[in-house]
Amino acid sequence: MPTLKEIVERSNTPIGRIFDLTIQLLIVLSLIAFSIETLPNLPQRWVRCLQIFEILTVAVFTTEYVVRLFVADHKLTFATSFFGVVDLLAILPFYLSFGIDLRSIRAFRLLRLFRMFKLARYNQAIQRFHRAFLIAREELLLFLFVTMILLYLAAIGIYHFEHDAQPDVFASVFHSLWWAVVTLTTVGYGDVYPITIGGRIFTFFILLIGLGVVSVPAGLVASALSTAREMETE
Amino acid sequence: MPTLKEIVERSNTPIGRIFDLTIQLLIVLSLIAFSIETLPNLPQRWVRCLQIFEILTVAVFTTEYVVRLFVADHKLTFATSFFGVVDLLAILPFYLSFGIDLRSIRAFRLLRLFRMFKLARYNQAIQRFHRAFLIAREELLLFLFVTMILLYLAAIGIYHFEHDAQPDVFASVFHSLWWAVVTLTTVGYGDVYPITIGGRIFTFFILLIGLGVVSVPAGLVASALSTAREMETE
Amino acid sequence: MPTLKEIVERSNTPIGRIFDLTIQLLIVLSLIAFSIETLPNLPQRWVRCLQIFEILTVAVFTTEYVVRLFVADHKLTFATSFFGVVDLLAILPFYLSFGIDLRSIRAFRLLRLFRMFKLARYNQAIQRFHRAFLIAREELLLFLFVTMILLYLAAIGIYHFEHDAQPDVFASVFHSLWWAVVTLTTVGYGDVYPITIGGRIFTFFILLIGLGVVSVPAGLVASALSTAREMETE
Amino acid sequence: MPTLKEIVERSNTPIGRIFDLTIQLLIVLSLIAFSIETLPNLPQRWVRCLQIFEILTVAVFTTEYVVRLFVADHKLTFATSFFGVVDLLAILPFYLSFGIDLRSIRAFRLLRLFRMFKLARYNQAIQRFHRAFLIAREELLLFLFVTMILLYLAAIGIYHFEHDAQPDVFASVFHSLWWAVVTLTTVGYGDVYPITIGGRIFTFFILLIGLGVVSVPAGLVASALSTAREMETE
Numbered sequence: 017m018p019t020l021k022e023i024v025e026r027s028n029t030p031i032g033r034i035f036d037l038t039i040q041l042l043i044v045l046s047l048i049a050f051s052i053e054t055l056p057n058l059p060q061r062w063v064r065c066l067q068i069f070e071i072l073t074v075a076v077f078t079t080e081y082v083v084r085l086f087v088a089d090h091k092l093t094f095a096t097s098f099f100g101v102v103d104l105l106a107i108l109p110f111y112l113s114f115g116i117d118l119r120s121i122r123a124f125r126l127l128r129l130f131r132m133f134k135l136a137r138y139n140q141a142i143q144r145f146h147r148a149f150l151i152a153r154e155e156l157l158l159f160l161f162v163t164m165i166l167l168y169l170a171a172i173g174i175y176h177f178e179h180d181a182q183p184d185v186f187a188s189v190f191h192s193l194w195w196a197v198v199t200l201t202t203v204g205y206g207d208v209y210p211i212t213i214g215g216r217i218f219t220f221f222i223l224l225i226g227l228g229v230v231s232v233p234a235g236l237v238a239s240a241l242s243t244a245r246e247m248e249t250e
Numbered sequence: 251m252p253t254l255k256e257i258v259e260r261s262n263t264p265i266g267r268i269f270d271l272t273i274q275l276l277i278v279l280s281l282i283a284f285s286i287e288t289l290p291n292l293p294q295r296w297v298r299c300l301q302i303f304e305i306l307t308v309a310v311f312t313t314e315y316v317v318r319l320f321v322a323d324h325k326l327t328f329a330t331s332f333f334g335v336v337d338l339l340a341i342l343p344f345y346l347s348f349g350i351d352l353r354s355i356r357a358f359r360l361l362r363l364f365r366m367f368k369l370a371r372y373n374q375a376i377q378r379f380h381r382a383f384l385i386a387r388e389e390l391l392l393f394l395f396v397t398m399i400l401l402y403l404a405a406i407g408i409y410h411f412e413h414d415a416q417p418d419v420f421a422s423v424f425h426s427l428w429w430a431v432v433t434l435t436t437v438g439y440g441d442v443y444p445i446t447i448g449g450r451i452f453t454f455f456i457l458l459i460g461l462g463v464v465s466v467p468a469g470l471v472a473s474a475l476s477t478a479r480e481m482e483t484e
Numbered sequence: 485m486p487t488l489k490e491i492v493e494r495s496n497t498p499i500g501r502i503f504d505l506t507i508q509l510l511i512v513l514s515l516i517a518f519s520i521e522t523l524p525n526l527p528q529r530w531v532r533c534l535q536i537f538e539i540l541t542v543a544v545f546t547t548e549y550v551v552r553l554f555v556a557d558h559k560l561t562f563a564t565s566f567f568g569v570v571d572l573l574a575i576l577p578f579y580l581s582f583g584i585d586l587r588s589i590r591a592f593r594l595l596r597l598f599r600m601f602k603l604a605r606y607n608q609a610i611q612r613f614h615r616a617f618l619i620a621r622e623e624l625l626l627f628l629f630v631t632m633i634l635l636y637l638a639a640i641g642i643y644h645f646e647h648d649a650q651p652d653v654f655a656s657v658f659h660s661l662w663w664a665v666v667t668l669t670t671v672g673y674g675d676v677y678p679i680t681i682g683g684r685i686f687t688f689f690i691l692l693i694g695l696g697v698v699s700v701p702a703g704l705v706a707s708a709l710s711t712a713r714e715m716e717t718e
Numbered sequence: 719m720p721t722l723k724e725i726v727e728r729s730n731t732p733i734g735r736i737f738d739l740t741i742q743l744l745i746v747l748s749l750i751a752f753s754i755e756t757l758p759n760l761p762q763r764w765v766r767c768l769q770i771f772e773i774l775t776v777a778v779f780t781t782e783y784v785v786r787l788f789v790a791d792h793k794l795t796f797a798t799s800f801f802g803v804v805d806l807l808a809i810l811p812f813y814l815s816f817g818i819d820l821r822s823i824r825a826f827r828l829l830r831l832f833r834m835f836k837l838a839r840y841n842q843a844i845q846r847f848h849r850a851f852l853i854a855r856e857e858l859l860l861f862l863f864v865t866m867i868l869l870y871l872a873a874i875g876i877y878h879f880e881h882d883a884q885p886d887v888f889a890s891v892f893h894s895l896w897w898a899v900v901t902l903t904t905v906g907y908g909d910v911y912p913i914t915i916g917g918r919i920f921t922f923f924i925l926l927i928g929l930g931v932v933s934v935p936a937g938l939v940a941s942a943l944s945t946a947r948e949m950e951t952e
Contacts, residue, residue, distance in 0.1 A: 047402065051423035054409060145392070155943060158847070160458070168749065175756060189753035197454045198443075199905055201461055203433055206440035206674050206908035209900075220899045224862070227903055228935050233462045235706070235940025238469025241389060242477065243944065281636065285657035288643060379626070394692070431688045432677075435695055437667055440674035440908050467696045469940070472703025475623060476711065515870065519891035522877060613860070628926070665922045666911075669929055671901055674908035701930045706937025709857060710945065 021087040024080075039080060046073045074110040081107060147247065148240035159233050163200075166229055170196035170222045177215035200226040255321040258314075273314060280307045308344040315341060381481065382474035393467050397434075400463055404430035404456045411449035434460040489555040492548075507548060514541045542578040549575060615715065616708035627701050631668075634697055638664035638690045645683035668694040723789040726782075741782060748775045776812040783809060849949065850942035861935050865902075868931055872898035872924045879917035902928040 018029040026032050049066050052058070081103045088094035095104075149156075171192035178186040185208050186192050195208040199219065210216050252263040260266050283300050286292070315337045322328035329338075383390075405426035412420040419442050420426050429442040433453065444450050486497040494500050517534050520526070549571045556562035563572075617624075639660035646654040653676050654660050663676040667687065678684050720731040728734050751768050754760070783805045790796035797806075851858075873894035880888040887910050888894050897910040901921065912918050 051405075054413075054422040055424065056417075056421050144389070151947075155846070163458070171753075179756075183758075187758050188756040190757065194450050197450075197457065198438070201457045202436045202670065202904045202906075203438035203457070204436075204440075204672065204900070204905035204907045205438045205443040206906075207443050209907040209909050216896050216899075220895075223899065223903045223905070224865070227932065228939060230461065232936045232939050232943075234466045234469050235703075235936050236943065237462060237466050238473050238703075239940050239944040241466075241470065242473040243947075245385075245477075285639075288647075288656040289658065290651075290655050378623070397692070428684050431684075431691065432672070435691045436670045436904065437672035437691070438670075438674075438906065439672045439677040441677050464695065468699035469703050469937075471696060471700050472707050472937070475700075475704060476707040479619075479711075519873075522881075522890040523892065524885075524889050612857070631926070661922075662918050665918075665925065666906070669925045670904045671906035671925070672904075672908075673906045673911040675911050698929065702934045702937050705930060705934050706941050709934075709938065710941040713853075713945075 020083065024083055024087055039076075042073055042076055046070070049073075070110070074107050077103070077107045144241065144244045144248065147244040148237060151243055152236045152240035155236050156233055159229065159236070162229055166222070166226055167193060167196045167200060170200060170226070173218050173222065174210060174215055177212055177218050178210050181212045181215070196222075199223065200230050202227070202230075254317065258317055258321055273310075276307055276310055280304070283307075304344070308341050311337070311341045378475065378478045378482065381478040382471060385477055386470045386474035389470050390467055393463065393470070396463055400456070400460055401427060401430045401434060404434060404460070407452050407456065408444060408449055411446055411452050412444050415446045415449070430456075433457065434464050436461070436464075488551065492551055492555055507544075510541055510544055514538070517541075538578070542575050545571070545575045612709060612712045612716065615712040616705060619711055620704045620708035623704050624701055627697065627704070630697055634690070634694055635661060635664045635668060638668060638694070641686050641690065642678060642683055645680055645686050646678050649680045649683070664690075667691065668698050670695070670698075722785065726785055726789055741778075744775055744778055748772070751775075772812070776809050779805070779809045846943060846946045846950065849946040850939060853945055854938045854942035857938050858935055861931065861938070864931055868924070868928055869895060869898045869902060872902060872928070875920050875924065876912060876917055879914055879920050880912050883914045883917070898924075901925065902932050904929070904932075 018031055022029055023032045023035050046069075049069055052062070053066055084100075084103065085091060085094060094100045171189050174195055175186055175189050175192040178192075186195065191208075197203075198205055198208065200222070210219050252265055256263055257266045257269050280303075283303055286296070287300055318334075318337065319325060319328060328334045405423050408429055409420055409423050409426040412426075420429065425442075431437075432439055432442065434456070444453050486499055490497055491500045491503050514537075517537055520530070521534055552568075552571065553559060553562060562568045639657050642663055643654055643657050643660040646660075654663065659676075665671075666673055666676065668690070678687050720733055724731055725734045725737050748771075751771055754764070755768055786802075786805065787793060787796060796802045873891050876897055877888055877891050877894040880894075888897065893910075899905075900907055900910065902924070912921050
């Protein structure tokens with residue numbers, strides 16, 4: 017018979033697994049409930065159901081927090097640990113909401129989502145990602161820096177070419193930055209695009225350079241991951 | 251002179267190859283016929299041609315199924331095998347359609363397409379893909395999970411920024427999810443896009459993180475494939 | 485003093501290099517001229533200039549062809565070789581155009597563009613690409629096959645979801661194929677997109693699978709290129 | 719106590735670090751100021767603030783340039799070095815602007831941004847990038863060349879298919895080039911897209927080839943980077 021401590025802190029016992037899965041299921045369900053609440057013209061009956069589910073969720077999460085605090089060897093260490101703070105932030109907004117509007121604070125509950133990473137089976141993969149990130153960190157930072165400069169130069173450039181032709185769309189460098197982001201990430205909504213010959217030729221050249229810059233990080237991460245995998249097998 | 255069993259089950263004899271290619275050609279043709287049927291304002295003559303072709307196709311596939319069942323060493327093993335079930339599903343809808351509308355059930359015929367993978371020349375490549383998938387499975391699953399969370403966070407975020415400015419387009423978190431999918435995959439149809447400054451800055455940051463996440467799986471698969479190739483040559 | 489044969493067939497002499505660069509420059513200029521001719525409302529003076537340039541170009545290319553044929557050790561071998569045929573196709577349309585409309589046949593001149601690959605400095609890179617292609621050929625073919633099936637399934641799926649809501653845009657499976665191409669390549673023009681909830685959820689799932697499939701070939705080519713580079717240094 | 723030379727030319731002393739960070743902060747701030755100036759309907763008070771900030775910035779940069787010139791061992795070597803010229807170009811426009819409109823010359827200040835690369839911590843990463851670029855240079859040049867040809871062929875092709883259906887959008891090969899750029903980079907603004915069946919089938923095939931070509935450079939750079947990293951650890 018596993019102790020309460022074993023059930024809550026580990027997932028190698030059947031009851032521990034059930035406890036973990038219940039908490040995780042509740043997290044996902046409360047996120048879905050959070051989304052449903054934003055639906056327009058929600059029938060009054062649904063609103064009441066969601067409120068009851070919210071109270072139920074917070075009750076379970078509060079119980080979980082109290083139990084985790086109770087079974088922890090060092091109370092203060094748990095309370096100030098990452099997961100301890102996350103657990104508290106997941107229930108605190110509810111209790112604070114009796115006085116204030118809870119719309120914005122409720123976003124804290126999202127933090128609880130990180131706990132799903134605890135799943136034992138993903139531990140190795142996460143460690144590998146962490147190692148891969150450390151390997152490629154410098155290049156990723158440099159790419160972030162180069163991307164910023166490229167976006168800025170693209171915005172400055174297109175502003176000079178398109179400002180006179182489309183004074184509303186390319187009203188300032190900041191407006192042009194939106195175009196730079198949408199274009200260099202190849203999203204291309206179609207709300208802003210160059211119409212002058214100069215602007216189009218500039219777009220061509222900036223895309224030629226930009227495509228190389230913007231999609232390299234993905235290659236870096238993938239490459240670092242394979243290096244990290246090789247390091248493990250050595 | 252090859253036996254009927256050799257013709258049907260192998261493709262190393264000339265007649266066996268012809269048999270395989272005939273079946274494959276018929277699969278492709280029946281898929282094209284299936285597409286043509288959806289064309290609006292199809293002349294009545296075409297409809298009749300397609301119906302006759304459909305009957306012919308099913309007749310050949312039925313014969314094939316019966317022959318495969320006949321030459322199989324273990325009848326039940328074939329009938330319950332993947333390809334046995336697929337073969338049956340390819341002809342069953344036709345016979346069931348005499349009573350019910352066959353529109354939706356006809357999709358079963360698509361399953362028959364998987365049989366093309368049997369082509370001997372692709373066997374090695376498929377095994378390599380399978381091995382590569384096993385190598386990168388954990389990372390792919392983790393990426394799927396991270397993508398889901400990122401899409402959810404993007405939807406929550408853009409909902410808060412754009413809901414007041416565009417209450418129809420970003421009506422709820424679920425409506426915003428559509429924006430998140432279209433943006434993070436860089437498809438960018440242009441039917442939904444942020445117009446507020448906050449929403450645009452949020453889009454920039456979510457794209458900065460998102461581009462790395464969404465395009466990494468392709469790099470993972472490619473990287474795992476090269477590892478799988480090296481494993482073969484060792 | 486280099487012989488005529490050395491000047492024409494090699495580029496290791498100064499005159500040979502000048503000859504090569506002149507031909508290449510003329511190829512690029514004739515392509516630009518070809519593009520300018522399509523400009524609407526072209527002044528009559530420009531049209532005449534382009535015609536004179538066209539005659540000049542063909543004169544040079546004809547001379548080049550005759551000289552190459554003359555200096556070739558085996559006349560018939562050159563005339564039937566890839567570059568021999570390309571050289572002929574580059575000038576033939578002009579001579580044939582005295583009777584017939586030359587608009588469509590002129591496209592043959594594009595074939596001449598392949599001769600630029602002859603540039604000595606790119607020889608090593610091209611050989612590497614060729615080797616990389618041989619390494620990744622089977623996977624690339626399989627990916628082409630999987631892409632085709634995925635596009636077809638995407639078209640079938642979206643047709644079922646969107647046909648009733650947008651009978652004009654998703655009129656048939658063939659019309660839906662256009663959507664599938666535009667979406668899975670992440671181009672996303674915005675001329676066709678799903679508006680039903682079912683269609684949007686389907687788009688999400690097909691993109692989740694599709695992104696992995698469509699962008700893997702680039703990774704395969706890059707990965708095979710690095711393998712090819714390693715093979716050279718061994 | 720560090721000498722003036724040590725403060726300005728190195729960043730290993732506390733005062734030297736503060737000096738470097740101050741200059742870098744001022745660069746970023748002056749770039750932001752440059753962007754704010756382009757905002758339409760800027761209140762007069764802001765314009766005056768920006769002018770004062772501009773004078774302050776130039777004063778600091780001028781002092782920096784004079785000090786750097788003063789402490790340099792070889793005055794002429796510094797003045798004609800890359801950073802010496804960049805430093806001069808960062809302040810020169812201001813002094814020249816008393817007579818002429820400074821709008822376009824101000825872009826020179828952007829050159830100053832390159833000085834941020836001096837940051838010691840990124841030195842290793844930049845060297846790695848430089849090495850990776852040398853490794854993949856030939857393939858990148860070839861890809862640039864292939865991309866140009868592909869864009870040209872795409873423009874010629876779509877012009878033939880769409881010119882008659884959309885004479886305004888696909889008015890010439892040059893207009894079609896814009897479509898080719900927007901499509902092959904998968905930006906897809908939605909301002910130009912094929913509407914004929916022929917044009918759409920052509921788009922499908924050009925995308926099938928194009929996707930492989932356009933996204934390979936990113937893979938090449940990432941692959942060369944991992945090779946460069948391995949070379950360092952050997």
